[in-house]
Amino acid sequence: ERTSELAEEKHRSERLLLNILPESTALELREHGQAQAHSYPSCTVLFSDFQGFTRFSAELGDTRLVSDLDRFFRAFDRLTDRFGIEKIKTIGDAYMCAAGLPEEHPQHALAMVLMALAMLDEADRVNRERAREGLAEWPIRIGIHTGPVIAGVVGEKKFAYDV
Numbered sequence: 279e280r281t282s283e284l285a286e287e288k289h290r291s292e293r294l295l296l297n298i299l300p301e302s303t304a305l306e307l308r309e310h311g312q313a314q315a316h317s318y319p320s321c322t323v324l325f326s327d328f329q330g331f332t333r334f335s336a337e338l339g340d341t342r343l344v345s346d347l348d349r350f351f352r353a354f355d356r357l358t359d360r361f362g363i364e365k366i367k368t369i370g371d372a373y374m375c376a377a378g379l380p381e382e383h384p385q386h387a388l389a390m391v392l393m394a395l396a397m398l399d400e401a402d403r404v405n406r407e408r409a410r411e412g413l414a415e416w417p418i419r420i421g422i423h424t425g426p427v428i429a430g431v432v433g434e435k436k437f438a439y440d441v
Contacts, residue, residue, distance in 0.1 A: 315430030321378035322390040322424040323366075323441060326354075326397060329417040331371040337414075346408070347371060350416070353400040361393045366441055376441055379429050387424050394420045 328334070328350075335343055347368075354373055358365045362383055366374040375393070378386030401418040409415065429441045 313431045315428055316380065317426065317428050318379045319426050320386070320424060321376050321427045321429075321441075322386045322422060323374065323376045323427065324363075324390050324394060324420060324422050325372060325374050326394075326418055326420040327370075327372045329419055331416070334414065334416060335371075346413075346416070349404050349407075350401060350418075353404060354397055357393055357396045357400065360396070361389045363389060363393050364439075367438060374441075376427070376429070379427065379441075387422075390422055390424075394422060 334346075338346065351368055351373060354375075355365060357363075358375055361377070363375050363377045364379060366376055368374070375390075377383050377390045377393070383389055397420060398418065401416070405415040427441050429439065432438060432440045
């Protein structure tokens, strides 16, 4: 029974690590105790945010604000799986993801443009739901850039995979 509990706990820990890090980075960290930063000569990075978010955050209660952000970000997270894109992080209302790392993606720029178009569709869908609830629309802005990047695990406490 104790062995089964330990195996289940190990499995839970691995799933959690894979939620934080790309799979290849998590494996490197587990096998070597650290993960090296890597250079990628060509990747595509996307940033998005919501126009007027500061005003929205002042108007909504804390719980509602986080709940609304969660609706958008969960939809975007599902899209990263569809297009083979790595979510990097969110900061406030900003969402950052990258294609072409840590695994090569031969058409990373195309995948990211398709991701951006799908994000616009998802944001429109969520905004229609919000309108039915009598809530204001959150207009989204998206920027994309392709070029070289360095990515790796940064920090020791609450470490993160970052570009």
